[in-house]
Amino acid sequence: METAIDIGLKFIAITVAFVVVLFVVAYTVLAERRVLGFIQGRLGPNRVGYGGVLQPFADLLKFILKEDITPDKSTRFIYFLAPVIATMAALMTMIVYPFGPEIRIPFTSITIPLVITHFDVGLLYVLGVTSVGVYGIMLAGWSSNNKYSLMGGLRSSAQMISYELALGLSLIGVILLAGTLDLAQIVERQSAWHGMRWFILLNPLGFVVYLIAAIAETNRVPFDLPEAETELVAGFHTEYSAMKFALFFLAEYINMFTVSMLATTLFLGGWNVPFAEDIFGRGTFLFGLVSAIGFLLKVIFFLFIYIWLRGTLPRFRFDQLMNFGWKILLPLALISIFITATLVFAFPNF
Amino acid sequence: MLTLLFILFAGMAIGCALAVVAQRNPLYSAISLIGVFISLSCLYVTLAAPFIAAVQVIVYAGAIMVLVVFVIMLLNIEQEERRRNRLKFLVPTAIVLAAVLIAEVAFMLVSVNNPTPAVSDIGLTSSIGSQLFTRYLLPFEITSILLLMAIVGAMTLARRGGLLSAEARLIPGAQQLPLSLVDPNAAPDDLRLVETDSTEAAARLLGVDPLNTKRD
Numbered sequence: 001m002e003t004a005i006d007i008g009l010k011f012i013a014i015t016v017a018f019v020v021v022l023f024v025v026a027y028t029v030l031a032e033r034r035v036l037g038f039i040q041g042r043l044g045p046n047r048v049g050y051g052g053v054l055q056p057f058a059d060l061l062k063f064i065l066k067e068d069i070t071p072d073k074s075t076r077f078i079y080f081l082a083p084v085i086a087t088m089a090a091l092m093t094m095i096v097y098p099f100g101p102e103i104r105i106p107f108t109s110i111t112i113p114l115v116i117t118h119f120d121v122g123l124l125y126v127l128g129v130t131s132v133g134v135y136g137i138m139l140a141g142w143s144s145n146n147k148y149s150l151m152g153g154l155r156s157s158a159q160m161i162s163y164e165l166a167l168g169l170s171l172i173g174v175i176l177l178a179g180t181l182d183l184a185q186i187v188e189r190q191s192a193w194h195g196m197r198w199f200i201l202l203n204p205l206g207f208v209v210y211l212i213a214a215i216a217e218t219n220r221v222p223f224d225l226p227e228a229e230t231e232l233v234a235g236f237h238t239e240y241s242a243m244k245f246a247l248f249f250l251a252e253y254i255n256m257f258t259v260s261m262l263a264t265t266l267f268l269g270g271w272n273v274p275f276a277e278d279i280f281g282r283g284t285f286l287f288g289l290v291s292a293i294g295f296l297l298k299v300i301f302f303l304f305i306y307i308w309l310r311g312t313l314p315r316f317r318f319d320q321l322m323n324f325g326w327k328i329l330l331p332l333a334l335i336s337i338f339i340t341a342t343l344v345f346a347f348p349n350f
Numbered sequence: 351m352l353t354l355l356f357i358l359f360a361g362m363a364i365g366c367a368l369a370v371v372a373q374r375n376p377l378y379s380a381i382s383l384i385g386v387f388i389s390l391s392c393l394y395v396t397l398a399a400p401f402i403a404a405v406q407v408i409v410y411a412g413a414i415m416v417l418v419v420f421v422i423m424l425l426n427i428e429q430e431e432r433r434r435n436r437l438k439f440l441v442p443t444a445i446v447l448a449a450v451l452i453a454e455v456a457f458m459l460v461s462v463n464n465p466t467p468a469v470s471d472i473g474l475t476s477s478i479g480s481q482l483f484t485r486y487l488l489p490f491e492i493t494s495i496l497l498l499m500a501i502v503g504a505m506t507l508a509r510r511g512g513l514l515s516a517e518a519r520l521i522p523g524a525q526q527l528p529l530s531l532v533d534p535n536a537a538p539d540d541l542r543l544v545e546t547d548s549t550e551a552a553a554r555l556l557g558v559d560p561l562n563t564k565r566d
Contacts, residue, residue: 003351078381121475124404128391131412135384135419142377142423150423157420161413181401181475 013116017094025253026056032307039311063246071144071239078143083240083247086136090254092129096122097261098184099295100271103288114271114292115184122183123175126262127168130217134160136251137219137226137236144239152235155318156226160217162325167213169333173206173340174199174266187270195272202343205336207267209329211305214259216325218252221310225318260302264295271295355396363389377422380415387411401475 030045030052037044046052070079100114119125134157141153177199178186190197200207216223227235237248264270273294280287316324366385373379387410394403482490 078377119400121400121404124401124408128404128407128412131408131416132384132388134412134416135381138416138419138423139381154420154423157416157423161416161420164413 010116014095017116018091021091021094021254021257022250024257025250026060028253028256028303029059029249030055031303032310035304035307036311039308060246063243066242068242068244069239071146073145074239075143075145078139079239080244082136082140082143083244083251084136085139086133086251087247087254089129089133089136090251090258093126093258095119096125096183097258097265098187098270100288100292101282103285105285114288118182118184121181123171123181123186123266126183126258127171130255130258131160131164133251133255136248140240140248141236144236146239148233148238149236152226152232152238155232156219156236159219159223159225159321159325162322163213163216163223163329166209166325166329166333167217169330169337170206170209170213171266172337173203176337176340176344177202183265183270187265187272190269191272191277195269195274195277198267198269198272200267203267203336203340205332205339207263209333209336210267211263213325213329213333214263215306215309216321218255218259220252220256220306222313222316223321224315225321228315256303256306257299260299260306263302264298268298352396356393359389359392359396363393377419380419380422383418384411384415387415399474401478 033055034044034046034052044052045055048054048058070076095116096119098113098115102111102113104111137156137160138153141149141151141156144150174186175181178189180186180189190199219226225235226232227237229235232238237245240248271291271294273290276287276290276294280290363386366382366389369382370379370386373382387406391403391406391411394400394406
């Protein structure tokens with residue numbers, strides 16, 4: 001009986017997280033279009049609803065109603081499978097992020113942890129699931145039976161396996177500092193110094209390497225070579241239309257969201273808000289609320305960086321991309337591990 | 351509950367493994383192999399070994415199979431033709447070996463009655479780490495050196511012969527080949543073979559200016 005209730009609660013939690021993620025993604029797209037408009041000296045979409053707030057839903061309606069085309073010579077089953085893999089892998093990481101501390105609902109004694117599930121190796125789980133996501137892009141490129149798609153798929157897989165190394169190595173510093181792979185405990189370790197012992201202060205180089213590698217992993221500007229429109233039309237999703245294209249679009253933005261959440265959790269203290277514990281006291285409802293809002297604001301900050309970069313930077317050339325990944329980013333990640341390990345060894349109680 | 355999950359993932363693993371050998375298209379086989387790895391990692395989770403499960407996905411599904419799929423896509427390997435078995439003696443050998451394997455498994459199931467302890471720390475991160483860096487330090491280091499040797503060996507093999515000299519890089523689209531590899535009759539129409547002593551002379555023959563095409 002208890003397991004049934006447990007499973008039911010998990011199901012509700014996953015549904016809530018899913019809805020929140022889709023909501024955030026929808027408004028990230030809108031924010032991106034409005035901010036890009038601002039950067040480029042124009043308005044952006046502002047007609048549907050007040051200031052354009054209903055624009056995401058109009059877009060969704062359009063995606064659903066468009067004709068769904070499958071190329072004649074495509075490998076049909078894999079062509080259908082690819083967007084599903086991409087979206088699933090992107091969504092599956094949601095369950096391990098701690099959105100906030102345990103909160104007690106006012107006037108009752110019920111406490112809810114603001115995390116869907118505890119996983120001892122949460123960090124490795126995130127890395128594993130996101131590394132499966134690359135198949136979505138590769139298979140999409142292959143199954144479309146189109147030169148541009150194939151080149152886009154190949155490029156993206158080469159890019160993602162190159163930058164995954166730097167990404168993984170940049171996280172080792174955090175693991176050394178925290179001494180655990182559990183995301184909830186990593187956040188707890190950052191709550192000293194009045195909620196200011198953020199790992200970005202102790203491991204700034206690792207943070208920079210992580211951020212760059214993560215942007216490359218999500219195929220965003222300036223690393224968006226798999227879909228460089230001047231040379232590859234639209235890259236791996238050239239042949240995709242309607243809802244299948246929307247799934248790729250969704251996966252890309254969910255990946256941005258998860259990368260932002262991981263950066264917040266590992267480097268910016270997760271839900272730790274400076275001095276919140278001193279003011280509200282641990283375990284109160286207000287503390288939980290402030291922490292969760294703090295977490296969301298930090299994530300939004302990273303999403304804004306993504307949009308800002310897209311409005312500012314030109315795209316890399318492919319050989320520059322590879323050189324940068326292997327000859328600059330990877331050594332930097334190794335140096336950050338060395339520095340952090342020395343620090344941890346020299347000041348074990350720091 | 352655990353038994354149910356075990357049946358589900360074990361069935362998935364066996365089904366995918368059968369698909370790996372049964373598929374004619376190499377890409378389908380590769381995808382089925384990824385399915386095997388993922389089901390195995392789910393089995394590790396049910397065995398309370400989360401670290402091994404995560405590493406299984408990261409290393410096998412996330413890195414090695416990406417390379418395999420990458421190569422299949424890059425070479426554009428076509429569907430394998432159905433052909434007669436040339437190695438006839440392999441069929442009886444396979445039957446004998448399969449019989450031995452099945453006998454071994456049956457023996458294990460019948461004779462060994464040793465239920466695994468419910469709580470064990472074999473698959474946990476800390477126990478793996480401490481064992482790896484104390485008791486199994488030497489094998490661990492030797493494995494690392496072996497991998498390093500493999501990388502160096504692969505690079506040496508890949509660079510032999512096809513390496514462009516630093517000067518030849520200055521001509522766009524040019525490739526320096528040893529003379530033994532060059533067959534003028536087999537060259538495609540848009541390829542021009544130029545035999546020269548120096549890069550400058552080659553560039554002049556091709557009609558490009560080597561100084562203006564410097565890369566990086």
